[in-house]
Amino acid sequence: MKKxxxxxxxxxxxxxxxxxxxxxxxxxxxxKYCSERCRREKKKLMLFG
Structure with a gap:
């Protein structure tokens, strides 16, 4: 594929x-997430909304 x-x-x-x-x-x-960091951050977003 081309970029x-x-x-x-x-x-x-x-x-x-x-x-x-x-x-x-x-x-x-x-x-769903661009990086491992964002995947981990999803949990914080769910808790602190």
Whole structure:
């Protein structure tokens, strides 16, 4: 894939766009967060809303 054609999603924690990565090839539909840090931060957001 060319870079300008890569799928993109918005991270619900940091609200920034992130692009498809090769390591997410098999589970792109399940990927919600742009990084491990944002994945961990989701718990804080749920607690402190």
């Amino acid at each position: 300008q054609k890569l799928p993109e999603k918005i991270c619900p924690v940091c609200k920034r766009p992130f692009l498809w990565r090769k390591k997410w090839k098999l589970n792109w539909k399940e990927v």
